[in-house]
Amino acid sequence: xxxxxxxxxxxxxxxxxxxxxxxxxxxxxxxxxxxxxxxxxxxxxxxxxxxxxxxxxxxxxxxxxxxxxxxxxxxxxxxxxxxxxxxxxxxxxxxxxxxxxxxxxxxxxxxxxxxxxxxxxxxxxxxxxxxxxxxxxxxxxxxxxxxxxxxxxxxxxxxxxxxxxxxxxxxxxxxxxxxxxxxxxxxxxxxxxxxxxxxxxxxxxxxxxxxxxxxxxxxxxxxxxxxxxxxxxxxxxxxxxxxxxxxxxxxxxxxxxxxxxxxxxxxxxxxxxxxxxxxxxxxxxxxxxxxxxxxxxxxxxxxxxxxxxxxxxxxxxxxxxxxxxxxxxxxxxxxxxxxxxxxxxx
Amino acid sequence: xxxxxxxxxxxxxxxxxxxxxxxxxxxxxxxxxxxxxxxxxxxxxxxxxxxxxxxxxxxxxxxxxxxxxxxxxxxxxxxxxxxxxxxxxxxxxxxxxxxxxxxxxxxxxxxxxxxxxxxxxxxxxxxxxxxxxxxxxxxxxxxxxxxxxxxxxxxxxxxxxxxxxxxxxxxxxxxxxxxxxxxxxxxxxxxxxxxxxxxxxxxxxxxxxxxxxxxxxxxxxxxxxxxxxxxxxxxxxxxxxxxxxxxxxxxxxxxxxxxxxxxxxxxxxxxxxxxxxxxxxxxxxxxxxxxxxxxxxxxxxxxxxxxxxxxxxxxxxxxxxxxxxxxxxxxxxxxxxxxxxxxxxxxxxxxxxxxxxxxxxxxxxxxxxxxxxxxxxxxxxxxxxxxxxxxxxxx
Numbered sequence: 001x002x003x004x005x006x007x008x009x010x011x012x013x014x015x016x017x018x019x020x021x022x023x024x025x026x027x028x029x030x031x032x033x034x035x036x037x038x039x040x041x042x043x044x045x046x047x048x049x050x051x052x053x054x055x056x057x058x059x060x061x062x063x064x065x066x067x068x069x070x071x072x073x074x075x076x077x078x079x080x081x082x083x084x085x086x087x088x089x090x091x092x093x094x095x096x097x098x099x100x101x102x103x104x105x106x107x108x109x110x111x112x113x114x115x116x117x118x119x120x121x122x123x124x125x126x127x128x129x130x131x132x133x134x135x136x137x138x139x140x141x142x143x144x145x146x147x148x149x150x151x152x153x154x155x156x157x158x159x160x161x162x163x164x165x166x167x168x169x170x171x172x173x174x175x176x177x178x179x180x181x182x183x184x185x186x187x188x189x190x191x192x193x194x195x196x197x198x199x200x201x202x203x204x205x206x207x208x209x210x211x212x213x214x215x216x217x218x219x220x221x222x223x224x225x226x227x228x229x230x231x232x233x234x235x236x237x238x239x240x241x242x243x244x245x246x247x248x249x250x251x252x253x254x255x256x257x258x259x260x261x262x263x264x265x266x267x268x269x270x271x272x273x274x275x276x277x278x279x280x281x282x283x284x285x286x287x288x289x290x291x292x293x294x295x296x297x298x299x300x301x302x303x304x305x306x307x308x309x310x311x312x313x314x315x316x317x318x319x320x321x322x323x324x325x326x327x328x329x330x331x332x333x334x335x336x337x338x339x340x341x342x343x344x345x346x
Numbered sequence: 347x348x349x350x351x352x353x354x355x356x357x358x359x360x361x362x363x364x365x366x367x368x369x370x371x372x373x374x375x376x377x378x379x380x381x382x383x384x385x386x387x388x389x390x391x392x393x394x395x396x397x398x399x400x401x402x403x404x405x406x407x408x409x410x411x412x413x414x415x416x417x418x419x420x421x422x423x424x425x426x427x428x429x430x431x432x433x434x435x436x437x438x439x440x441x442x443x444x445x446x447x448x449x450x451x452x453x454x455x456x457x458x459x460x461x462x463x464x465x466x467x468x469x470x471x472x473x474x475x476x477x478x479x480x481x482x483x484x485x486x487x488x489x490x491x492x493x494x495x496x497x498x499x500x501x502x503x504x505x506x507x508x509x510x511x512x513x514x515x516x517x518x519x520x521x522x523x524x525x526x527x528x529x530x531x532x533x534x535x536x537x538x539x540x541x542x543x544x545x546x547x548x549x550x551x552x553x554x555x556x557x558x559x560x561x562x563x564x565x566x567x568x569x570x571x572x573x574x575x576x577x578x579x580x581x582x583x584x585x586x587x588x589x590x591x592x593x594x595x596x597x598x599x600x601x602x603x604x605x606x607x608x609x610x611x612x613x614x615x616x617x618x619x620x621x622x623x624x625x626x627x628x629x630x631x632x633x634x635x636x637x638x639x640x641x642x643x644x645x646x647x648x649x650x651x652x653x654x655x656x657x658x659x660x661x662x663x664x665x666x667x668x669x670x671x672x673x674x675x676x677x678x679x680x681x682x683x684x685x686x687x688x689x690x691x692x693x694x695x696x697x698x699x700x701x702x703x704x705x706x707x708x709x710x711x712x713x714x715x716x717x718x719x720x721x722x723x724x725x726x727x728x729x730x731x732x733x734x735x736x737x738x739x740x741x
Contacts, residue, residue: 216570331419
């Protein structure tokens with residue numbers, strides 16, 4: 001491993017006269033990945049960006065070198081390790097995760113759980129100093145016994161029978177294992193709240209884009225969101241600063257789900273939850289609905305995370321509150337409906 | 347939004363998040379994402395780039411500017427919709443920065459547009475959605491307390507307080523005027539009204555009209571309607587994290603350490619305090635250096651005199667037990683109506699735990715002793731108030 005300028009401690013940037021950093025981004029063609037690459041392109045503290053995905057991101061610029069890597073292949077590990085060593089990568093942002101549940105559960109497992117293992121092992125081989133992993137606060141699970149603000153110390157209690165959650169929990173486990181095995185490495189896990197914003201497209205934005213939004217009759221949980229710009233800013237910040245550990249990345253403030261639906265100008269369709277579970281269960285099998293029935297719990301119970309640790313240790317302050325993120329999303333939807341905004345959601 | 351359906355995730359052999367459309371134009375950075383909102387004409391004020399924004403957060407002008415931008419967008423959308431009707435004409439090309447031509451609509455067409463708008467289902471759906479917000483606050487606090495909603499349901503509770511239970515409050519001067527404080531009370535009634543009555547008593551009779559947040563049992567939050575309702579009117583799920591957060595905000599918090607055992611007391615056990623949990627409230631007070639104020643609530647334990655608890659098979663429908671009172675389940679749900687007993691809320695002198703340090707929260711022996719001290723203080727207050735009372739109905 002050639003010698004590299006490696007700032008120690010909590011220094012936020014590479015030394016003034018020293019070398020700039022090399023950052024690799026997996027899942028670089030995805031929403032978070034492509035925007036993170038775009039942001040890193042503009043950052044003069046970053047010398048080079050290595051984009052890893054099955055195709056090149058659209059935000060590739062002068063600094064970016066794009067590699068085609070398929071994490072679901074068993075050869076991925078050696079290939080990533082080769083790339084990381086050749087490019088002398090300092091830090092990896094691992095963002096190759098699905099933002100919506102899929103029926104291809106085996107493929108999803110290969111990509112998320114095994115794929116993270118490949119990335120973690122390759123990072124160890126190439127002696128990469130830092131791994132930033134994208135995770136979600138949904139992994140805490142929605143339970144009536146949750147405290148109103150979940151802290152990072154609490155166990156992850158999402159339904160493990162649901163591959164969407166189980167694979168992401170395994171991925172976090174892989175990242176923690178890497179942190180244990182290579183003591184010098186900085187492993188940062190960022191658990192984001194559901195991301196909303198003008199351009200993002202995920203399970204929740206599709207849920208809110210329906211004319212009739214199904215809710216669970218008699219339940220009105222408090223929800224929180226993260227603006228897409230804040231999500232990318234948090235990933236950027238985690239790459240620049242050394243903050244090992246797990247952090248909840250969430251917008252300030254909470255909103256009742258009913259208020260969110262009303263802000264969106266949609267009409268709630270309350271369904272008794274046992275009935276909804278049957279309908280959605282059948283609909284999921286028939287591929288008529290967007291999410292499996294295990295997601296319905298998030299429409300009934302609390303799953304809200306505490307932002308304090310990220311604020312105090314990582315120094316992350318979101319620019320948008322949960323409410324502003326909703327409004328920003330809603331405004332973009334309205335512009336699209338009026339054909340004033342022709343860019344489609346990513 | 348039927349076209350969004352097409353964007354539903356399809357598994358591809360890709361390492362990226364699915365659901366991204368190939369046709370979406372390149373947005374090179376988050377700046378561009380945010381700016382896309384300001385793309386339409388004359389919204390030229392640049393949004394801050396995300397990282398800058400992170401550092402700027404907390405400055406008061408950011409929300410103000412966002413509101414201003416939102417208003418401008420609203421006006422633009424309205425003007426635009428007026429200009430060219432709602433849904434005609436081809437979409438403008440992607441990257442045209444100039445405003446769409448503002449040709450004045452001839453008057454007859456304008457009327458036609460209005461008619462068309464009034465006939466569209468979308469218009470009514472939107473109106474309906476907006477109307478739903480009338481009875482709700484724009485923003486709720488961390489725990490979902492909704493002041494507008496509470497004001498709406500308050501007359502009912504005021505009626506209970508003044509006319510039905512004729513609550514008499516004593517010793518409210520013992521509640522401090524400011525700062526954190528923990529009110530510890532006996533729990534009562536098959537359907538507990540004690541939390542909301544204590545809240546009303548402090549708000550009405552205390553010189554500073556402080557707001558009490560009371561901690562409610564977990565089990566409430568399992569049920570539809572009940573959980574969201576109690577949270578909106580000011581209850582908070584009972585757990586250490588929530589209580590600590592509330593006290594951290596210097597709130598006045600009420601707890602019922604008897605918990606479910608308190609609600610489930612049989613009629614013959616009335617005003618006999620049950621075990622005070624595991625002394626969690628004492629640990630909380632020691633850790634957060636909070637004074638304890640004992641409260642005795644008399645009258646509540648006769649509202650639904652429970653003769654027996656049926657615990658057989660009730661787990662299947664998710665409730666811990668089925669209460670049997672003289673009127674329930676014989677009269678159906680009506681039988682759960684509380685009896686109009688006369689209530690008295692007695693607030694005792696504060697018990698100061700300040701002499702013990704935060705580290706003594708781990709000392710089980712001390713915690714046990716202090717718990718017993720608080721418990722016996724409340725029991726003594728209860729005994730005195732019950733013996734002074736001549737009638738359950740008239741006090």
